[in-house]
Amino acid sequence: MKKRDFLIEIGTEELPPKSLPELSRAFTDGIVRGLDAASLAHGPVVAYATPRRLAARVSRLAESQPEQQIRRKGPPVMAAFDANGEPTRAATAFAESCGTTPDQLGRVEEPKGAFLFYEGRRAGQATLALLPGIVQESLDKLPIAKRMRWGSGSVEFVRPVHWVVMLFGHDVVDCSLLGLPAGDSTRGHRFHSSRPIKVSPATYERRLETAGHVVASFAERRQRIQRGVLDLAASLGGDAVMSESLLDEVTALVEWPVPVAGRFEDRFLELPPEVVIATVQDHQRYFPVRDPDGKLTPWFITVSNIESRDPAQVRAGNERVVRPRLADAAFFWETDRKQPLAAQRKALADVTFQKQLGSLLAKSDRVASLAERVAEVAGSDSALARRAADLAKCDLMTAMVGEFPELQGLMGRYYATHDGEHEEVAAALEEQYRPRFAGDRLPETGAGTALAIADKLDTIVGIFAAGQKPTGAKDPFGLRRAALGVLRTVVEKRIDIDLQSLIDAALVAVRADMQAAAAERAPQKDSNTVVATGSFPQLSGPDPVAAEIYEYIMERLRAYYVEGGLGVTTEMFDAVLARRPASPLDFDARLRALADFLSLPDAASLAAANKRIANILRKSEQDVPARVDASLLQHTAEHRLATEVEGLREDVESLLAARRYEAALRKLATLRPHVDAFFDGVMVMADNPAVRANRLALLAALSRLFGETADLSRLPG
């Protein structure tokens, strides 16, 4: 089979840097999928992506499809011929679409009846003819957040399109894409290159680099930037701080990367380093430079898109931009510290957390009570937890966080430290938002842990109570992450907290604030209603919202275990969930014990036995005595099992009470031969009702001991 290389390039105005890698991947994948679906054999595929182009090269693409085997089902035979046996319109239309006549069609018998059937071969189509459709389909399916139009056209794309290169070998693929005819000429760098550049699939990358001043490959450009920036930093005696995401973004912003070093005034190094980094890195897309001791230096490195005739001007310009920004930050740093952090608290009353839930101050107060409670359970200092909670949201009112929202928590820590707050309180302010993402660190201090749990739980409970629970993919308040954060924190830090009662407590507080907020929104109405602001009655009876929240958090716990690669199956999770463990920590212990149990050679047989016992007990429809009567035991195997169970009972019960589920199950596992022997030799449903009841009692006792940790009957097998 003959083969040629294929090149497609879409030339555009500057594409959004943050979505460029994803666009490039989707574009290339879409083409590969199209080629594969069309059975077009090909070699390796290379993707290219720059601010002004999406491109891909497919090596050794077959010139045509292999011969196609066609199998098509037509209309039912009943509907294909009229009373005279003449083909109906349905039959002739189907035959025509297959390129044949009705009398040449076969039949296929199916349960629903007989259908016309066509089977045939068709010569494979030429690749040249298939390529436009394949590329178009890939373009149509690109994940573009917002498509745009330009000029008078109706074509929509990420940004306006200016040229299309589409070459199969040396032949231009004759088609039009995104409103433009495909050609064989690309464009180079916006400023370093002016004339169209003729390319072929083989010369594309090289021609663009030499004649176009464009490094077309994203990966290659990224590597050059990384190397260039690190080398430049090294020449300044330091090391560049390079986050992966910034490196990606910078790579997506340039076609011809040239690193340039700049410097800011030393006095800005008195600012917290995170503030300088936020300014330099997040706002300006510069790479900060650290010295060998890890301390920030006044150097930064920017990656320009040109080989400037006068690099000093590029440097001076960038230095000019960063100066006022750092000066602003320094001003905020000075201003914010003129009053203690605690003084910002009153302003929280004016900020709405959520319309129905009232202000941030109200939230802060709720969280403080909850954090105290968590600290008590966790055995840490509840006074510190309360103080931390009182200060937790104050930094949101500072000028610095107003300008750099990403520094929330951290600035609280700096300002609290400045105010001479307890070290643990200050640390807690930063730790309250942890874990912020999968794999993030957990809070470390007692106060931070209590605050982090309380803050997240209050948000979850509040948003559910306000009727805004997440639906589908919509989770604007980040409740999934919050729930997972609470669970990770209590399980991994081994805090034995009763989740249900904590939810209840949070809900009581939330409901009270919702009433207060509602009363405040409509004070003139219902003037007879007394707006209570003091204590509210405790929840009486199960609250449906509390139950819903518990379920929601348990579903997150399921995801944590089942998707967490811990070898937990959803049946194992359900087996433990059936026991409604009071705390996630208890849940964890049971699940681990169950996993251990299931790894034992005796497990499968015992799990099956438990299932069988559950069935027998359910079907027996008779009262089962509470105790086994030894005098009624007849069979040896029955006798033996009863003795063994009784011999283990006390030990197992005390192990269970101590939550040593693993040891309890291991002990129970030793019963396996006796359970097997029992079922082999003993007929449970004996004719004598007393004997029968006694055997059921024995099985019930056995099942109780086994089932205390988890409902084993839910396991498969």
Place this chain on the structure above:
Amino acid sequence: MPPRQKLGVAPATFQGLVFALKKYWSEQGCVILEPYDMEMGAGTFHPATFLRAVGPEPWSAAYVQPSRRPTDGRYGENPFRLQHYYQFQVVIKPSPDDIVEKYLGSLRALGFDPLTHDIRLVEDNWESPTLGAWGLGWEIWLNGMEITQFTYFQQVGGLDCRPVMGEITYGLERLAMYLQGVESIFDLTWTDGPLGRVTYGDVYHQNEVEQSKYNFEIADVAELFHQFDAQERECQRLLEAGLPLPAYERMLRSSHTFNLLDARRAISVTERQRYILRVRTLARAVTEAYYKTREALGFPMLGGATT
């Protein structure tokens, strides 16, 4: 590709910068307009942009627009922030294929050699909740400094823009500070001729001090609330009378009144959304009414072609 614009001489004064931009865009064929004589937050609010973006008629214009953002006032004490500043606005509809080239040509005309200065188009999408308008485009960086906003309008007042208007907004003070190498807006040379040198501070410093005080401390909140309501009513009445252009001016007023109330911190976070919605409702109604009046006139700027 258009013939490359010759590298110009960098304007040495603030007014020189305005002249240079007017000259350049005049040469490109734009109608050179004067500022709209009402308070507004940005050049986009000028009917030459906002209303002309509506409907099928072609249009192109360039003008300076004084822009008022009461909350940005700093009593003349911050070297970079003003509550009253200038935008240079260019709109072309339909956006020509080479509109980016044309824009880059204006930078060459101002003496910026793109092989010396690092010029970048960095994604920045524009959305105005008050105007019910959005577009996609970039901020333009010159050696890391944002000097221009570039937007392809997609929707205005809730109506799809067909054809699309391209909008270019230069921040004049920033650009001038760069050209003149000064560290404070107030040190900008406004002009330096036979009658001597006059600075931006000479022209506007006192205004910044007094207007900041008015915006933040003195403006009569009760009266502003009253005015907001009155303008909203009047706008609706004018729409009923089939007068979208006068109605539009009432909407501009109500929008500025809202900004003043905002500066006085008289509007709570929750109320804010409601006020924005009220202005947007007016903007939508005006847009639709304007479209209808142009349609009734047979879209005269289509030049005889009625489709």
